[in-house]
Amino acid sequence: xxxxxxxxxxxxxxxxxxxxxxxxxxxxxxxxxxxxxxxxxxxxxxxxxxxxxxxxxxxxxxxxxxxxxxxxxxxxxxxxxxxxxxxxxxxxxxxxxxxxxxxxxxxxxxxxxxxxxxxxxxxxxxxxxxxxxxxxxxxxxxxxxxxxxxxxxxxxxxxxxxxxxxxxxxxxxxxxxxxxxxxxxxxxxxxxxxxxxxxxxxxxxxxxxxxxxxxxxxxxxxxxxxxxxxxxxxxxxxxxxxxxxxxxxxxxxxxxxxxxxxxxxxxxxxxxxxxxxxxxxxxxx
Amino acid sequence: xxxxxxxxxxxxxxxxxxxxxxxxxxxxxxxxxxxxxxxxxxxxxxxxxxxxxxxxxxxxxxxxxxxxxxxxxxxxxxxxxxxxxxxxxxxxxxxxxxxxxxxxxxxxxxxxxxxxxxxxxxxxxxxxxxxxxxxxxxxxxxxxxxxxxxxxxxxxxxxxxxxxxxxxxxxxxxxxxxxxxxxxxxxxxxxxxxxxxxxxxxxxxxxxxxxxxxxxxxxxxxxxxxxxxxxxxxxxxxxxxxxxxxxxxxxxxxxxxxxxxxxxxxxxxxxxxxxxxxxxxxxxxxxxxxxxxxxxxxxxxxxxxxxxxxxxxxxxxxxxxxxxx
Numbered sequence: 091x092x093x094x095x096x097x098x099x100x101x102x103x104x105x106x107x108x109x110x111x112x113x114x115x116x117x118x119x120x121x122x123x124x125x126x127x128x129x130x131x132x133x134x135x136x137x138x139x140x141x142x143x144x145x146x147x148x149x150x151x152x153x154x155x156x157x158x159x160x161x162x163x164x165x166x167x168x169x170x171x172x173x174x175x176x177x178x179x180x181x182x183x184x185x186x187x188x189x190x191x192x193x194x195x196x197x198x199x200x201x202x203x204x205x206x207x208x209x210x211x212x213x214x215x216x217x218x219x220x221x222x223x224x225x226x227x228x229x230x231x232x233x234x235x236x237x238x239x240x241x242x243x244x245x246x247x248x249x250x251x252x253x254x255x256x257x258x259x260x261x262x263x264x265x266x267x268x269x270x271x272x273x274x275x276x277x278x279x280x281x282x283x284x285x286x287x288x289x290x291x292x293x294x295x296x297x298x299x300x301x302x303x304x305x306x307x308x309x310x311x312x313x314x315x316x317x318x319x320x321x322x323x324x325x326x327x328x329x330x331x332x333x334x335x336x337x338x339x340x341x342x343x344x345x346x347x348x349x350x351x352x353x354x355x356x357x358x359x360x361x362x363x364x365x366x367x368x369x370x371x372x373x374x375x
Numbered sequence: 376x377x378x379x380x381x382x383x384x385x386x387x388x389x390x391x392x393x394x395x396x397x398x399x400x401x402x403x404x405x406x407x408x409x410x411x412x413x414x415x416x417x418x419x420x421x422x423x424x425x426x427x428x429x430x431x432x433x434x435x436x437x438x439x440x441x442x443x444x445x446x447x448x449x450x451x452x453x454x455x456x457x458x459x460x461x462x463x464x465x466x467x468x469x470x471x472x473x474x475x476x477x478x479x480x481x482x483x484x485x486x487x488x489x490x491x492x493x494x495x496x497x498x499x500x501x502x503x504x505x506x507x508x509x510x511x512x513x514x515x516x517x518x519x520x521x522x523x524x525x526x527x528x529x530x531x532x533x534x535x536x537x538x539x540x541x542x543x544x545x546x547x548x549x550x551x552x553x554x555x556x557x558x559x560x561x562x563x564x565x566x567x568x569x570x571x572x573x574x575x576x577x578x579x580x581x582x583x584x585x586x587x588x589x590x591x592x593x594x595x596x597x598x599x600x601x602x603x604x605x606x607x608x609x610x611x612x613x614x615x616x617x618x619x620x621x622x623x624x625x626x627x628x629x630x631x632x633x634x635x636x637x638x639x640x641x642x643x644x645x646x647x648x649x650x651x652x653x654x655x656x657x658x659x660x661x662x663x664x665x666x667x668x669x670x671x672x673x674x675x676x677x678x679x680x681x682x683x684x685x686x687x688x689x690x691x692x693x694x695x696x697x698x699x700x
Contacts, residue, residue, distance in 0.1 A: 216477060222449075222450030227457055227458055229454070230459070230460045233437070233458070257447050
């Protein structure tokens with residue numbers, strides 16, 4: 091590593107914490123409009139979103155299609171309700187769009203659509219494609235001499251899709267070191283615990299065996315997560331793609347969601363939403 | 376010890392390297408690259424089957440070997456296209472049209488990215504390799520994907536001109552091509568227009584609408600039928616989607632319209648033509664000739680074409696039967 095980046099300061103962490111809180115609150119607000127949505131899928135990756143969009147990624151405020159921007163792709167596209175408020179906050183889409191979330195004709199649905207939403211770097215919704223899309227982008231960036239990084243957030247259940255491993259082979263073989271895959275390891279998928287539905291462990295060994303540099307981190311610890319991502323981005327000497335296994339808690343930030351996996355998809359009536367909001371407002375993550 | 380091989384022995388790479396029919400794709404891509412287009416070619420362990428080894432040798436930095444990972448190839452091609460590259464990715468038509476159907480829909484058509492998919496060895500052209508390698512459903516699957524253009528060139532010259540014309544075509548494209556051994560129908564420099572049929576001849580008794588490898592035998596069949604006193608027209612329909620509706624309705628002036636395709640009669644060119652005729656309320660009878668909703672047999676390609684009556688003699692025979700019905 092040529093320039094070891096500095097660790098995030100207390101002030102930076104506080105800012106990121108507020109952004110993660112904003113993402114959780116906006117998720118509740120938008121799901122109230124839709125009357126259904128993926129709360130806990132966003133809550134497990136709210137810190138990952140915050141760290142990437144407000145610290146790690148090279149972005150230009152208001153310039154969604156700046157060619158040099160770092161790219162972000164979401165294998166777990168159902169967490170898009172947490173991404174849209176960020177895109178508005180970064181000036182890529184008008185804030186008013188959020189108010190019509192999922193309404194007839196809205197560009198904003200449960201999954202992100204790049205043809206409708208500026209700032210969405212690639213559409214998703216069918217689990218397992220995103221890493222392939224991302225490695226294509228990284229390869230294109232290398233060919234077109236554009237020095238951008240590609241961050242691909244994957245669900246842990248997504249590891250069950252065979253195409254992920256095709257992409258993993260390809261990225262290592264082609265030394266796509268600008269690719270960083272972040273696995274939101276919250277342990278749950280629709281039908282239950284990932285380990286019960288179709289075990290994916292050992293993730294560390296699997297990704298290492300596929301030729302990736304593997305890191306494990308607490309996905310809610312903004313300091314450790316952000317510092318790791320900063321270092322991976324700055325590491326120009328690395329020849330391998332990097333995999334970050336972010337250990338997270340499904341529904342993090344709202345106690346009754348942390349203990350009940352059914353909140354993967356659901357709706358909180360206003361009285362219950364108030365309980366969740368109060369906890370998000372008062373709790374430090 | 377060096378083995379002295381009989382001149383009758385052959386091996387795959389060497390044989391394919393001297394198949395001039397496989398040069399069309401690479402040569403067209405080389406020409407586009409020389410003209411400054413940001414071409415990127417990719418294949419999934421089949422560069423000697425589609426001839427892209429020639430492109431790979433000319434532009435090793437612009438050729439991507441994906442290995443046996445077709446779905447990854449299609450999705451990655453979409454990612455490449457977002458960076459301004461012009462990706463052409465190729466594998467067997469059976470794999471593209473079926474194995475990668477969802478990647479094509481989600482990552483290429485839904486996203487409207489200008490990716491060019493090349494499905495080669497269409498229909499039953501892989502002969503004795505068997506049903507797993509036959510592509511008799513790929514028109515059906517790709518035609519049903521919104522925003523995807525579907526092109527089935529009749530020979531290498533039409534393929535080359537369609538590839539070159541594709542730089543000005545904004546939609547993603549699925550090209551379904553043969554095995555590089557198709558007889559010439561057109562000449563070098565043939566002009567290709569997306570969405571335009573090529574009317575070879577008009578006839579009052581019968582019009583044969585065909586695409587891909589059936590064009591040459593259909594022209595031969597029509598020639599014989601003309602000599603036998605029938606008025607037979609032939610229309611080459613290289614763009615299956617968007618279909619040239621006007622050409623279909625023009626063909627409906629004949630007593631009988633017959634489609635000929637190396638594909639299941641369900642969902643393919645015949646179905647596309649049927650939709651136009653039914654929508655327009657045309658009274659003309661249509662006969663859809665092709666593979667009749669069954670799994671094709673194992674045999675060398677020429678034997679299969681004869682068996683399924685997709686060669687000139689077979690098309691003539693089917694046409695006669697239908698005209699006399």
